[in-house]
Amino acid sequence: MDWVAQARALASEAHAGQQDKAGHPYIEHVARVAAAIRDDDMAKAAAWLHDVVEDCPQHAAQVLAFPAPIRDTVSLLSRHSAADANQYYARIRQHPLALKVKLADIADNAHPRRLLQLAPSVADRLRGKYTAALAALGGRIQPTAAADPAPSRLLQLMDAAQTLTALADEANVSARNGQDAPHPRRAALLKVRDIVLAELEAQMTPQTFVIWSDMYVQS
Template identity: 95%
Template sequence: MDWVAQARELASQAHAGQQDKAGHPYIEHVARVAAAIHDDDMAKAAAWLHDVVEDCTQHAAQVQAFPAPIRDTVTLLSRHSAADADQYYARIRQHPLALKVKLADIADNAHPRRLLQLAPAVADRLRGKYAAALAALG
């Protein structure tokens, strides 16, 4: 089974019509995160699905059809999986697949080109958020 293709299809369905903070199709962010993952199909599939459980609850159950390494990674990447930010980042830090995807996610979200598309106050807040996340991830 081509889990990457299956994940891409589910992510495309789940994020259809969603926009990011700059007004672009949200799936473009997800695709960039997945494209940043090389030589690891489990992580690449999880990258496609990394926001489905958290942001697309009507599609979350479909993630259960994927193999355990993908499911577990996607679950850890959901903010709902931990009581607070410290626990959230500590759990990701201990899970190689989740860490790989989260670092790619932060790199895309914190890219200067993306931040320049936002209001300065929003961009400044996000820079701080992503710097704190990177510090928490070690």
């Protein structure tokens, strides 16, 4: 049985007529998430189905026909599977297939091209949502007995990097006076920002760091 083809067919049926926040066919987002997953048919099938249970309840029963790894992954990806966000992300982080699909989902939703299509207030709200999700999912697993960095610690580092970047940009704008050389205050702020980024990169998995930095950090 080609479960990927079956999942694609069900997703196309379930999401028919739905649109994303920018007014595009919702199935385009689902297809991009599935396309981002390679060499793992169980995860790719789950990616096609990742929003069916939550967003298309009339089709949820059809997911039961799929193998357990796919069913379990899709179930975990539904917000209804957990009492709150902390439990939701904790469960996903402990499940390799669900984590793979969720990170591909966030990467597509958080892509700058997609966020630029939205109203600034909506884009800012979603950046905050995705930042919190990446902090919960993206702590690098330590090889020793040391605990993984807490999401709150990652959020503090993320906020510091974003603030330093914004201050550096403000310094550059306010100090423009025809000089070709970068303004000293901006250079200093970016230097400190880069130290924060290095610490953040050391504490996050590479994939989650890249997704987050694409949203926020500019040179």
